[in-house]
């Protein structure tokens with residue numbers, strides 16, 4: 426993205442957004458509630474046209490040309506929405522086969538084979554004939570992931586993949602996301618509030634500010650946590666409470682808020698200390 430301004434109607438949500446998502450990276454879109462993270466993600470998958478600026482995919486100007494041009498680029502994307510967004514009247518297998526039926530000319534046997542393969546990747550082979558109501562929230566997320574991968578996308582977009590999951594299930598999902606990147610070479614863009622998860626998997630990112638409506642930091646979540654000089658970013662990434670009036674000093678009234686970094690990482694995060702830049 427180059428100098429992108431994005432919003433709804435005339436209301437600007439974020440402006441001057443410039444960022445590069447490198448191939449094979451896990452890129453985090455970070456920031457406080459309501460700053461526009463999901464809005465940026467929606468724009469990246471073509472659901473919202475920027476007010477200005479340029480968005481290119483592999484050097485290809487996304488918003489130029491006819492709809493067919495975007496449709497072709499969208500074929501390279503897989504999207505996992507917050508809820509998993511499965512069709513409740515379809516089995517897990519039917520949900521995953523839907524994009525294959527819609528966008529390919531493969532025969533039934535081949536589609537069934539691919540669906541079994543994708544569900545195997547997310548550990549859900551046994552759930553192929555179950556309905557979403559018959560499986561847990563974490564399994565629904567994994568099924569959503571299998572569906573997002575159905576067309577072998579180059580880029581996967583995840584909106585709050587860990588929302589509503591317990592720390593152990595969330596850590597398993599993190600491992601799965603790392604496997605997708607390392608095993609399949611996918612590029613992953615992720616919106617998440619879950620700091621332990623972001624520290625574990627993301628190797629690059631952007632931090633959006635709701636007040637100025639602009640990005641205020643670029644870098645991996647761990648870099649921002651450990652080295653970012655911006656007090657707001659530092660406080661957010663270290664889970665320090667901040668007062669409304671102070672914009673330069675973190676609040677220190679809560680002793681828990683002054684703990685050194687990594688102390689937030691009970692559960693999913695504790696098993697992940699000492700990881701390398703790839704989260705291993």
Ligand SMILES: Nc1ncnc2c1ncn2[C@@H]1O[C@H](COP(=O)(O)OP(=O)(O)OP(=O)(O)O)[C@@H](O)[C@H]1O
Pocket residue numbers: 433438456457458459460461462463464465
């Ligand atoms: N369809 C819409 N029309 C108008 N305003 C919207 C629409 N969707 C979101 N907004 C507004 O845009 C702003 C950013 O919303 P967005 O969901 O992108 O933020 P977010 O950073 O993802 O928030 P959260 O972390 O709470 O999910 C909010 O003020 C929201 O009310």
